[in-house]
Amino acid sequence: MEPDRPVGSSEVLIVGAGPVGVALGCDLLQRGVRVRLVDSAAAPAPAPRSRAVLVWPRTLELLRGIGVAERLAATGHRLTGIGYRSEGRLLGRAAVDRIADTPYPFAATLPQYETERLLLERLAELGGTVERGVVLEDLRQDARGVTARLRHPDGNEEQAHARWLVGADGAHSSVRKKLGIGFDGDTVDVTFGIADAPIDGPAARDTLHYCYTADGALGVVPLPDGLFRVAISIPHRDPAEPPPAGVFAEALRRRAPGLGELGEPRWTGSFRVRCRIADRFRDGHCFLAGDAAHIISPAGGQGMNYGLQDAFNLGWKLAGVLRGTLDAAVLDSYHRERHAAVARVAAVTAAQTRWGMIAGGPRRVLRDTLVRGAALGGLLRRRIAPMMAQTDVSYAADGLRRARPGHPRPGDRLPVFAPAAPEAPEALGAPEALGGPAAPATSAAPADPALDRDGFTVLVRRPSGPSGPAGADDRGSAAVAAALAGRPAVVRTVDDTASATLLRAFGPRPVLVALRPDGHVQYVAPATRSGLADLVRHLDGLAPRTRTAPEPAAARG
Numbered sequence: 001m002e003p004d005r006p007v008g009s010s011e012v013l014i015v016g017a018g019p020v021g022v023a024l025g026c027d028l029l030q031r032g033v034r035v036r037l038v039d040s041a042a043a044p045a046p047a048p049r050s051r052a053v054l055v056w057p058r059t060l061e062l063l064r065g066i067g068v069a070e071r072l073a074a075t076g077h078r079l080t081g082i083g084y085r086s087e088g089r090l091l092g093r094a095a096v097d098r099i100a101d102t103p104y105p106f107a108a109t110l111p112q113y114e115t116e117r118l119l120l121e122r123l124a125e126l127g128g129t130v131e132r133g134v135v136l137e138d139l140r141q142d143a144r145g146v147t148a149r150l151r152h153p154d155g156n157e158e159q160a161h162a163r164w165l166v167g168a169d170g171a172h173s174s175v176r177k178k179l180g181i182g183f184d185g186d187t188v189d190v191t192f193g194i195a196d197a198p199i200d201g202p203a204a205r206d207t208l209h210y211c212y213t214a215d216g217a218l219g220v221v222p223l224p225d226g227l228f229r230v231a232i233s234i235p236h237r238d239p240a241e242p243p244p245a246g247v248f249a250e251a252l253r254r255r256a257p258g259l260g261e262l263g264e265p266r267w268t269g270s271f272r273v274r275c276r277i278a279d280r281f282r283d284g285h286c287f288l289a290g291d292a293a294h295i296i297s298p299a300g301g302q303g304m305n306y307g308l309q310d311a312f313n314l315g316w317k318l319a320g321v322l323r324g325t326l327d328a329a330v331l332d333s334y335h336r337e338r339h340a341a342v343a344r345v346a347a348v349t350a351a352q353t354r355w356g357m358i359a360g361g362p363r364r365v366l367r368d369t370l371v372r373g374a375a376l377g378g379l380l381r382r383r384i385a386p387m388m389a390q391t392d393v394s395y396a397a398d399g400l401r402r403a404r405p406g407h408p409r410p411g412d413r414l415p416v417f418a419p420a421a422p423e424a425p426e427a428l429g430a431p432e433a434l435g436g437p438a439a440p441a442t443s444a445a446p447a448d449p450a451l452d453r454d455g456f457t458v459l460v461r462r463p464s465g466p467s468g469p470a471g472a473d474d475r476g477s478a479a480v481a482a483a484l485a486g487r488p489a490v491v492r493t494v495d496d497t498a499s500a501t502l503l504r505a506f507g508p509r510p511v512l513v514a515l516r517p518d519g520h521v522q523y524v525a526p527a528t529r530s531g532l533a534d535l536v537r538h539l540d541g542l543a544p545r546t547r548t549a550p551e552p553a554a555a556r557g
């Protein structure tokens with residue numbers, strides 16, 4: 001069919017306005033990118049279909065950059081720990097509220113339609129809209145970008161041009177299929193029944209409970225309005241026929257004895273999960289994000305979170321390339337970084353799913369002993385809580401090795417955050433109003449530098465007193481700023497008045513750390529004359545090849 005609509009053109013065309021597409025839209029609009037967002041559905045998925053209900057600390061940190069974290073925290077319920085139970089006995093608890101290096105030491109729980117509502121609200125504030133009922137039918141690429149064939153609700157078709165296209169169009173992604181990208185993965189193939197219902201009993205309102213029994217696994221997540229999400233492993237069934245309420249009431253009784261009696265569900269549903277990861281997250285001018293790129297086991301409540309993190313990994317890179325401050329080569333890192341992060345969490349959640357399905361025998365004894373040991377040895381607090389909270393995510397080349405405080409590596413996340421939205425202090429200052437226990441509004445001291453949303457934030461760590469190894473030429477922030485003049489970077493000092501958390505992350509040495517707009521380390525250099533020259537050279541290496549960068553001041557000095 002010939003197009004009979006005017007040909008549209010945008011810098012980025014996002015296909016799919018689920019949480020991932022809308023978050024990316026907000027991020028790009030805030031960076032001044034011309035974005036077009038289309039979705040085949042006539043309206044967002046309505047209540048009471050709650051789907052993903054957990055938003056973990058790392059995701060909140062990133063959502064803060066687009067001014068949505070405080071709204072989510074204020075709307076959601078706070079969850080501060082994860083309890084592991086076997087046959088009714090508590091084996092251990094991973095304390096999320098003891099993660100020191102985040103302003104959000106809790107997970108916000110709320111129905112996905114609420115998360116989407118808040119994201120859409122922000123999108124509208126930023127001047128964005130979602131074109132509803134618009135279906136991507138086909139796409140083709142050339143050197144200048146992508147041409148997408150879009151079908152409108154009236155049946156007309158349009159050839160829409162965009163420099164870049166992002167397929168955030170969910171698990172059955174047309175973008176992925178049109179690009180011929182493979183989608184394979186783990187052999188985990190489970191069906192979960194889910195119900196949102198009140199529980200009459202002592203089920204803690206601050207804890208996500210994982211309950212393992214010979215009968216099957218069960219997860220209980222406290223939600224706002226006195227409700228709980230109850231998720232149970234069940235035999236495969238047609239998702240069009242939700243399990244009856246009695247199945248959940250019986251499962252709660254048998255698999256989580258002592259937590260209470262299930263009340264009338266507000267919603268029940270089921271979904272089958274076959275873990276899959278796309279072979280590549282990028283193909284030329286097209287990218288995949290969210291469920292279009294990966295489906296992981298819901299056991300850890302991580303799926304939507306990892307999709308949102310895709311959006312924040314990609315947004316600043318696309319904007320930098322479009323604005324001419326970054327070379328297009330930076331876009332190659334999207335697949336490398338996100339594929340590795342997703343593969344890691346997919347493996348962990350798949351293992352967690354299998355652990356939950358162990359029916360009995362020596363494997364059950366082994367599992368329970370390991371969890372109990374991890375609790376006693378502090379491993380649940382030190383390793384599992386940050387892993388679930390995703391605050392341990394790293395894009396370091398040897399990312400499987402944990403980041404070591406005091407030794408930041410390129411790719412590691414540092415506890416430096418975008419300024420909170422203006423309403424943050426009130427929203428976070430009344431935690432009891434959110435239904436959770438009192439928690440500090442922020443763990444960052446006022447003296448901590450803020451992350452620049454647009455370019456690199458170069459942090460100059462200058463301990464007072466003896467400044468590092470003998471002979472080191474400790475340069476001040478002004479000298480660093482002069483050397484970086486004309487580059488997309490702001491310079492900030494980390495002195496001894498910074499929070500203990502930040503000082504621990506940096507260690508005692510005088511260093512220069514360039515942070516990306518998503519809070520991950522881009523480059524680390526000693527705070528010396530040659531270290532500064534190396535940093536300048538590194539940042540110039542990221543600039544478009546055609547641009548002639550000014551001579552580094554340090555090299556001249």
Ligand SMILES: Cc1cc2nc3c(=O)[nH]c(=O)nc-3n(C[C@H](O)[C@H](O)[C@H](O)COP(=O)(O)OP(=O)(O)OC[C@H]3O[C@@H](n4cnc5c(N)ncnc54)[C@H](O)[C@@H]3O)c2cc1C
Binds near residue numbers: 015020052303
């Ligand atoms: C019943 C259920 C329960 C779930 N529970 C959990 C949970 O407890 N925890 C968890 O982490 N995750 C859960 N999930 C998964 C979670 O909902 C997804 O990870 C999340 O929605 C992914 O967001 P997304 O934006 O990538 O994709 P989606 O939310 O799927 O959005 C994709 C959008 O693309 C649009 N679209 C599709 N094709 C086209 C096209 N050709 N043209 C234009 N638009 C198109 C769709 O209309 C849709 O709006 C659940 C999912 C289901 C179905």
